[in-house]
Each structure stands twice: as C-alpha cells, then as structure tokens.
Amino acid sequence: MDPHSQSPPPAAEDDPDAMPREQQQREEAPPGYVPPMSPEEVAAVEALLGYEFKDKSLVGEALTHGSFYLPYRSGDSTYERLEYLGDGVLTCLVSREVFLTYPDLPPGPLTRLRAANVDKEKLARVAVDHGIHRFLRHKAPKLEEQIADFVKELGQYEYHSNGLLDAPKVLSDIVESLIGAIYVDSKYNQEQVWQVFRNLADPLISLETLGKHPVSELLEFGQKTGRIVDISKDGWVKDTKVDVFVDGVLVASATYAQKKEIASNRAAKAALDKLKEMSGQSDVQSAPAEAPEPLDELDHYGALELQ
Amino acid sequence: MDPHSQSPPPAAEDDPDAMPREQQQREEAPPGYVPPMSPEEVAAVEALLGYEFKDKSLVGEALTHGSFYLPYRSGDSTYERLEYLGDGVLTCLVSREVFLTYPDLPPGPLTRLRAANVDKEKLARVAVDHGIHRFLRHKAPKLEEQIADFVKELGQYEYHSNGLLDAPKVLSDIVESLIGAIYVDSKYNQEQVWQVFRNLADPLISLETLGKHPVSELLEFGQKTGRIVDISKDGWVKDTKVDVFVDGVLVASATYAQKKEIASNRAAKAALDKLKEMSGQSDVQSAPAEAPEPLDELDHYGALELQ
Structure with a gap:
C-alpha cells in the first residue's frame, strides 16, 4: 500500500457523524497529524462564550495544549501565542473597568483589584464555572488529575481563596487564549472582548469581596x-x-x-x-x-x- | 484683611503672561493650592505627543508628581491613577504589535519583546527623547538629580542598556500616565493611543535589537x-x-x-x-x-x- 494514501481525508465539516469520523482519522493519520475540533465542539464553545467566530480554527488553536501532539512533535497550533495576547488585552480591559468603577481609589488598591480579576485562580474559576475545561485538547494525564482536584476544592471559597488553592495554570491559560482568539477574530475590537469576558467573569471581584492574602x-x-x-x-x-x-x-x-x-x-x-x-x-x-x-x-x- | 480674599483669581487662560501670573498665584494662594498647567505648557505637551486633548486638565494631572503638593498634602490630582491605566493599555497594544509583527514567534520571545518595549528604561528613554520630562511638575530635588544622571548616561546605549542603567521610575510613570490620559480623553480609543505611542517609541525594540541581560x-x-x-x-x-x-x-x-x-x-x-x-x-x-x-x-x- 502506498504510504501517501494514509494522508487524512478532507475535514468532514458537514457530517453529523463527525466525532467517530474524527477518531477514525486519528487512527489512520500519519504521525503527528492532529484532527481539527469538530464543528459540534466549536459550536458548543461558541455557545459557552456567547461569541460566534468567523475563523473557526481559532477555537481549536485556543484549546490545544502542547501535549496534544505527543509523541510526535510539540505542535505549531497550540494555545500559547493566543494566551500571551489574551493576557495583554485582559490586563487593559480589567484596568479600565476598575479605574471607572472606583473613580477615587488610589493606585495600590486599583492594582490589587486588577490582579485579583486576572490572576491564575480567578481565570481558572471562569474556566470551571462555564465548563470550558471540558474542551481542552491534551494528552497529559497529570493535568486531568490536577483539574479534578481543583474542581473538587473550588466550592469551599465563594470568590477567591487568596492563595489557599493551587489552580492549574492550564485552566487560566485557555481562558486567556480564548480571549486572545476573540480579540484576533473581532479584528481587535476591545468592546466585543470585554462583553464576553464581563459575562464569563461575573461577578468580578470588587473592593468588598477582595480578600486579604x-x-x-x-x-x-x-x-x-x-x-x-x-x-x-x-x-x-x-x-x-x-x-x-x-x-x-x-x-x-x-x-x-x-x-x-x-x-x-x-x-x-x-x-x-x-x-x-x-x-x-x-x-x-x-x-x-x-x-x-x-x-x-x-x-x-x-x-x-x-x- | 479677609482671608477669603486670598483665594486664587480665576485661571488666566488667555493671558500671554501666564507664567509670571502663575508664580504670583502660588505665592498668594492658600496652603495646598496648586495652579493648573498654563495653556502654553499644555499646548507644548500636546505638540510633543501629536495629540490634542479635549479635556486639558488631564495633561496637568498626568504630569503632576505627588511631591508637587508638598508640604501641604500628597495631592488628589497626581499621575498615579492615569499611570496605572496607561500601563494596562500599553501592555495590550504592545502585545498585539509584537504578536502581529512575528507571526511564528513562540510565547517566550514574544513576552521578552513586549517587556523590553514597555519596561522602565524604554519608557524613560521615550520621555527623554521627546523632552517630556521637562514638563514634570514636582518638588523633589532628588528627582532632578536622578533624571540628570540618566540623561547623561543614556547616550552610551543605542536601544537599551539591558539592566546597566538605573532609569528613574518617574520618567516611565509620566509616559504611562500620558498614554492613560489619551486613552481616557479619546473615550478609550486604542487605535488613537497606539498611533501616539508608536511615534513616541520609535524605533520599537525588535528581535534584532533585543539585547541579552x-x-x-x-x-x-x-x-x-x-x-x-x-x-x-x-x-x-x-x-x-x-x-x-x-x-x-x-x-x-x-x-x-x-x-x-x-x-x-x-x-x-x-x-x-x-x-x-x-x-x-x-x-x-x-x-x-x-x-x-x-x-x-x-x-x-x-x-x-x-x-
């Protein structure tokens, strides 16, 4: 059999049986081939976010961990670049929100409020609250354990544990990468990004709910x-x-x-x-x-x- | 004499002799009174930035250090809140610029490039390159010395000293606060902010000019x-x-x-x-x-x- 015939079939965008087909692809595909997210999964993520992507490939990229390509390569289309961008735009938008909400607050508490609303635990909570973590694409069994532990302990703290919980970084990463993906997809429209994040992160941590370390x-x-x-x-x-x-x-x-x-x-x-x-x-x-x-x-x- | 008659006269917005009048005001004014920036100074700063403010008071706020109010109070209208906001919007816009300039660069170098373009030294350079530091309003003689030392040593390094210079924080602060002021004044228009910063910060530090620590x-x-x-x-x-x-x-x-x-x-x-x-x-x-x-x-x- 000609090895070239093992190249993957075209993506089954309109096929209602996309999930089994995708699994089949994975088994037949050459080393390192990674299937795209199914249209059903993309639509489910869009529904969670309340945002419809023009470029659907951004959803898969934002939710793909480097381990997903194992054992073949560490992967081109992983979430890290979008995470970097999302981190930048969230810093800006949460800065603005806190600045406008507290017109007389000095910079010290402003900075603490900003940090509390974009830190690892707050964003990991956002991922779990909305079930975003279920769409993470990875092959690192240890991540699954860490996420399960975090989900179990989260309920003990209403807004933020202030350093008592060890949130898995991968969870805050995928919230940042999805935000970065929306920033790109919306042609850098910060108001659309803010609308999505404001809903996801509700309730934002306020001066009243900001705990002490x-x-x-x-x-x-x-x-x-x-x-x-x-x-x-x-x-x-x-x-x-x-x-x-x-x-x-x-x-x-x-x-x-x-x-x-x-x-x-x-x-x-x-x-x-x-x-x-x-x-x-x-x-x-x-x-x-x-x-x-x-x-x-x-x-x-x-x-x-x-x- | 009625002490109330010592309250400052209305700001001499159209008076060409604004500078001496302002000094006179300062001597006659009640304790803690701080004169606004003169219209000439505001216009000079606007020319440096290439941006005309709708709310001129933001220029004075962005350039007023806490010490300016000494010995009476630490001041309401100082640059710190705008600096906090400017830091947020710069992080976002420089993230985006680096993201778009280097479509294949991994997150590590992306983050280093972002940091190099918004760190204390880079922003302090921007202040000195454009003479923005001459408009800083303060009463801390030590700042003047630190700024003079920095200006003297700056020429030794073409783009960035990578940790060899100790840039005065106040210089990067006022660049961030002016950027924050433009973000507010433009009703949070990130493209207008970017246009101003892109010109001020030229040349941005690139992968080629990014030095090693x-x-x-x-x-x-x-x-x-x-x-x-x-x-x-x-x-x-x-x-x-x-x-x-x-x-x-x-x-x-x-x-x-x-x-x-x-x-x-x-x-x-x-x-x-x-x-x-x-x-x-x-x-x-x-x-x-x-x-x-x-x-x-x-x-x-x-x-x-x-x-």
Whole structure:
C-alpha cells in the first residue's frame, strides 16, 4: 500500500457523524497529524462564550495544549501565542473597568483589584464555572488529575481563596487564549472582548469581596499587636512542612507535596483562624496595637495540623 | 484683611503672561493650592505627543508628581491613577504589535519583546527623547538629580542598556500616565493611543535589537563552556560591591551606591566583555561547549574595577 494514501481525508465539516469520523482519522493519520475540533465542539464553545467566530480554527488553536501532539512533535497550533495576547488585552480591559468603577481609589488598591480579576485562580474559576475545561485538547494525564482536584476544592471559597488553592495554570491559560482568539477574530475590537469576558467573569471581584492574602494579614497582625510572628519553612521534616510560630509558640502547620507557597498560605490562614477564635474577634485586623491580647493560652490548644 | 480674599483669581487662560501670573498665584494662594498647567505648557505637551486633548486638565494631572503638593498634602490630582491605566493599555497594544509583527514567534520571545518595549528604561528613554520630562511638575530635588544622571548616561546605549542603567521610575510613570490620559480623553480609543505611542517609541525594540541581560548571558556562558561562574554579592566590603568569579578567578567587580541589581548587571557585563576580548570572539554565546577556551591568562589581566 502506498504510504501517501494514509494522508487524512478532507475535514468532514458537514457530517453529523463527525466525532467517530474524527477518531477514525486519528487512527489512520500519519504521525503527528492532529484532527481539527469538530464543528459540534466549536459550536458548543461558541455557545459557552456567547461569541460566534468567523475563523473557526481559532477555537481549536485556543484549546490545544502542547501535549496534544505527543509523541510526535510539540505542535505549531497550540494555545500559547493566543494566551500571551489574551493576557495583554485582559490586563487593559480589567484596568479600565476598575479605574471607572472606583473613580477615587488610589493606585495600590486599583492594582490589587486588577490582579485579583486576572490572576491564575480567578481565570481558572471562569474556566470551571462555564465548563470550558471540558474542551481542552491534551494528552497529559497529570493535568486531568490536577483539574479534578481543583474542581473538587473550588466550592469551599465563594470568590477567591487568596492563595489557599493551587489552580492549574492550564485552566487560566485557555481562558486567556480564548480571549486572545476573540480579540484576533473581532479584528481587535476591545468592546466585543470585554462583553464576553464581563459575562464569563461575573461577578468580578470588587473592593468588598477582595480578600486579604493570609501571609500578609498574619504579618500585619504581628506588627499591629507587637507579637513576633515567624513563618518557618524549614521545620524538622525539611522542605515538606510550614510552621507558624507566634511569640515562639507553634500555632499552626501545613504540609505540602508540591508548592511551599500554598502551604505557607494555608498555615497562615489556620493561624489567623485560631487567633481570631481565641480573641473572640471576627477580624484580627482590628486588634488595637496599644493593647495586644495575651497569647499564653495557646499552649493549651497545641498545634493545628493541616493536610 | 479677609482671608477669603486670598483665594486664587480665576485661571488666566488667555493671558500671554501666564507664567509670571502663575508664580504670583502660588505665592498668594492658600496652603495646598496648586495652579493648573498654563495653556502654553499644555499646548507644548500636546505638540510633543501629536495629540490634542479635549479635556486639558488631564495633561496637568498626568504630569503632576505627588511631591508637587508638598508640604501641604500628597495631592488628589497626581499621575498615579492615569499611570496605572496607561500601563494596562500599553501592555495590550504592545502585545498585539509584537504578536502581529512575528507571526511564528513562540510565547517566550514574544513576552521578552513586549517587556523590553514597555519596561522602565524604554519608557524613560521615550520621555527623554521627546523632552517630556521637562514638563514634570514636582518638588523633589532628588528627582532632578536622578533624571540628570540618566540623561547623561543614556547616550552610551543605542536601544537599551539591558539592566546597566538605573532609569528613574518617574520618567516611565509620566509616559504611562500620558498614554492613560489619551486613552481616557479619546473615550478609550486604542487605535488613537497606539498611533501616539508608536511615534513616541520609535524605533520599537525588535528581535534584532533585543539585547541579552548580562547576568543571564554570563550564566549561559558558564553552562555552555563548563566554567564555574560565581556572582558574589557579599565581597569583603559587604553590601557595596559585586564580584564575578570564573573558575575561582576574579574577573570583574562593580560597586554600587543604591541598587545591587544594577551593580550585578554591570559586573556581569564587564566580565563578559573581558571574556570576549580574551577569546577574540564577538559573541561569547557561540563558544562551543565541547571545547572551552582556557582561562588561565586571566591571572595576568587581574581584576577590572568599575565605578
């Protein structure tokens, strides 16, 4: 049999049986051939986004991870370039939204609000909230696990975990790449891009729902109350545990398998919760610097361990 | 005399003697009163930018540093909010420009090109190239010195010093704030913003003129040639000197008054220049990893000291 006869048949754009045909293509296709997204899948993504693409190939490109081409090549038509562009246009549009919503807000909080609305976790939430992650094209089984873990834990936090969750980067990437794809497809029409993102990202994080980062909050607490806060990342089990000491007493710990930063945040959060509970305050922040609460009773509580 | 009579007279919009009148106003004005920019100054800035503002007050806001209000208050109408907005819109537009200019470039170099065209030094260059810094309104004498130093050293580097110059942040800030002001004034018309910035920033840094960061280049050199490169920031005069050792031999040093990072970059650059000179190569990068050049002759050269 002539090996050239193995080249893929023309894309079955109008065929209602596109899915099986696509699988068949994949089996028959030469090494490295990657099928386009089926028209049904493209239409489903368009419906999720509320945007109809003129160039349908942009949808597949925005949703294709480099691993999808494995084991043959790392792939030309992957989402990274569109992700880069989407990151740029989102930065601009969210900057503008926050600027207009808060006409008197100083640049510090403006920047924090912008960051919270375009960071890895917020965009990964957008992907999961709208089921966009189901259309990711990849061949990296580990990604599937990470996404499943994230989806499971997400419900614990209404708007944002502020550093307690480790969102898979691939999820924020595909939201950025789809936004980049719309920017290209609409001939760089920022208002069309904004309309799509505004709907997807609803509710945007506002000054009211903007949380504090637990490590910053704990350190501020230390400063305000004159207590010595020590977040120790080199405990007795080196490199797998973060301990929080307040005035030399172990208040909370968190262990970690992968990211030390997430463990630090979780330990800080646990310490804050404990300190709040003990001082009977709903907000540790408001503890007056003049009259710090005594922390002697911490000894009776012992250390809180988190997994 | 009734203190209320000291309130400033109405702005002399049509008065050709606006400058002396403004000084007079400043002396008579109540504490914290800040005069608007004169119509002549506004027109001069508009001419530099190639953009005519509908709302002239945005020009003064974009060029007013917080210190301008000293000693009375830190100021409402300062450039920071517009700077935040300008940063967002520039990120988007430069992302797009680089994306379109290099249709096949992977995201890594795309991101480096974007960064080089909107970073502190590039934007500070734009301010100086067009004389925008002359219109900065401030009362911080130290800024004037920093700007003068930067202007003096700028000519040594054609496109970008890649970390060897310490550009005053205030200069990049006012370019961003003016861009933010145009974005607001044009009712968020990104094409008008781009037209202004494209002219101001010409020539944009391209793949051909994108330099390498000296520290990265030196470390890459070490990896490729199998030499041990050590950039030591704790020399015998602690915290004021950076030494570069290659295979244990001191190759270059740089001292610093303020920023350790700039000194590291300068020491790395001096080390690279020396290594290039010794190996007779115009590009150390191309040294083959298989056959590293011997470095024994370094001892005869001794250490190069930079101020």
